[in-house]
Amino acid sequence: MTIRFFKYTFRYLALALLVSTLACNKQLDLSPTDSIIDPGRTFRTVNDLNGGLLGAYSGLTYNTIYGISLITDECTLPSENGTGGGVATYRWRIDPSNTTITASFGEYYVAIDRANRVLGAMGAVTAKGDEETALKNQYRGEALALRAYCHFQLLQSYAEAYEPTAMGVPYMDTAVNSFPSRNTFGEVAAAIERDLQLAKTLVPADFDDNTRITLPAISAIQARVALYEKKWDDAVTYATEAIDALPLASAADFPGxxxxxxxxxxxxxxxxxxxxxxxxxxxxxxxxxxxxxxxxxxxxxxxxxxxxxxxxxxxxxxxxxxxxxxxxxxxxxxxxxxxxxxxxxKLFRTGEMYLIRAEALAEKNQAGAGADDLNALRAARISGYTPQTFAGKDALITALYTERFKELAFEGQRLFDLRRRGLSVTRNPEDAINALGAVLLKPGQKGYVYPIPDAETKANKNMKQNPGY
Structure with a gap:
């Protein structure tokens, strides 16, 4: 990526490996130079690889969730908020310099670069014994899956459209200082699929730390990716794997x-x-x-x-x-x-997997089976619920979108759900008192698709901006 991006990459990774912690100091400012990170010296043991992987995980933040909620119909701006924080985003005054929206671009690429550095060092690190060999394979699988996840998060926000030939984002599979152009949505999705398929062969089935990527997490990522690619059979398969691994929470446990x-x-x-x-x-x-x-x-x-x-x-x-x-x-x-x-x-939950499988089944003209999933989710959440029947595919999908709105509220999915079907963001009058007219955001308008950050397009002449900005 650009020099601006790599300045932070080297600084964060060096810190993560020195202290082996998830914390990082964003006030440090080191000059961008490849000499800062020498893979041959930084990654000498399998434990070093784990330190680098923890550094990659630490690059994930909640910025995507925050920005999406402000843009959509999930929340409203109360009069008591006099801070100004996020107000421009809420009122859809979005441009490439709006960091509330665009911060996630650099953050995900930082995490991707860290994962790539771990992956690039794998060949030079010798595992001692069967236990270290298994751990090394696991770390490779986690790094691949994390790289895939971050690229998909970037696609959701910054892809021109969720169509194979639409502009996607640069797919970075090596840690190099370069000026990449944007791959298509289809090219990035295919690379994500390859990474996840390989990761699935490397992460052990008995690894169950849900603060890291496990096999059920890989299945969940695959299910979400398949939903956006409209690969309905794959969505059903992968969602089912995740559902079988972790059942829905009971009503008693859910609030906890x-x-x-x-x-x-x-x-x-x-x-x-x-x-x-x-x-x-x-x-x-x-x-x-x-x-x-x-x-x-x-x-x-x-x-x-x-x-x-x-x-x-x-x-x-x-x-x-x-x-x-x-x-x-x-x-x-x-x-x-x-x-x-x-x-x-909570990045992935079983509730979402039921909704993914139900939607995919509806698209496969198996509305009855899809309705069963929707009813099962509702029964787990609503006491005394009576199962419903639906007239057909369209009625079921409408109900599923309403359920996604409720089930996944404030989890960073609402805008992308609307984009998947070309639906506008609409705000009720009572929710738009302080919106200054921001009540209808249609496809093609600023904010519906995020802009590529201004600093990226200025530094990298190969980075095309999304239409409308």
Whole structure:
């Protein structure tokens, strides 16, 4: 990628390998030079490879989730928010310099570069004995899957469209300082598939640390990728693998997921660390004094407030906050009373896998089987639920999109779901009081597809900007 990008890559990886920790100091500023990282000296043992891999994992943040929620109809801007944070994004005043939106571009490529450096060092590191050989293979599989995941996250945000020939993003499979052009969506998706298929042969079945990439996590990533590629058979296969590995949470356990008290149905999560600003996604939405963004009435009114376990888990009602303040707050990621706003980010859950499989089955004209999955998910979330029947494929898909809106609220999927079917972002009047007219975002308008960061297009003449910017 560009010089600007690699300046941060070398600094982060060096720090990660020196301290073998997930924390990093974003205030350091070292000159960009390949001499900073000498793979032959940095990666000498299998444990060094693990240190580098942890550094790659540490590059993941919640920026994508934050930006998506502000753009879509999930949340609204309350009058009590006088900070200005994210307001331009919420009002769809989006351009290539909007860092709330574009920060994820560099962050994912930092993680990709770290993974590539680990992969590039594999051949020079000798494993001692069967145990180290198995660990080395596992680390290779994790690095491949992490590289694939990050590229897919970039595709979701920055691809011109989710079509094979549309402009995608540069696919980086080596750690080199270069000026790449954009591969097509289809080319990147194919490379992601190859990485995931190979990773699946390397990560052991008994590895179950859900803060890292396990076999069920690889299946979950494959299922999501297949959904975007419209490969319905693959989506069914991979979603089923993930579902079989981790069943849905019980109604009793579900609320504990969001307080980090339960691990039920959590396939892969991004561990958040106390004392790190990067770990406070809940503070973006949830604050006892000032609420920056609050759940939309459109979303609130979709829930059965009495019987749906998701409602109190996702949304907090507090009518004691005083005149002029919102009575509704985002409860997801609220964390515990001792760590307000600190909660692990759930990247993949079994609930999503049911929705992926149901949609793929509907597209395969197996609406009955798809309805079974939707009804199973609802029954797990809503006490006393009565299974529904649907007139056909279109009716089922409409219901699935509503369910995705509820089930995956504030998890970074809403905008991409709308993009998958060319649907506009619409805000109800009661949710747009402070939107300054930002009530309808149609395909083709600024913000519907993210812009490539201004710094990237200026530094790299091969990096084409998305249409409309």
């Amino acid at each position: 997921i969001w307080k980090d008290m339960k691990e039920s149905e959590v396939i892969w999560k991004l561990k958040q660390v106390a004392g790190s600003n990067d770990g406070l996604i809940g503070s973006v939405y949830f604050n006892r004094n000032v609420a920056l963004y609050v759940p939309s009435f459109e979303l609130i009114n979709l829930f059965d407030k009495t019987h749906d376990v998701r409602y109190p888990a996702y949304i907090r009602f507090d009518d004691t906050r005083g005149a002029g303040n919102s009575e509704y707050l985002v409860n997801k990621y609220a964390g515990t009373s001792g760590s307000l706003g600190l909660a692990d980010i």
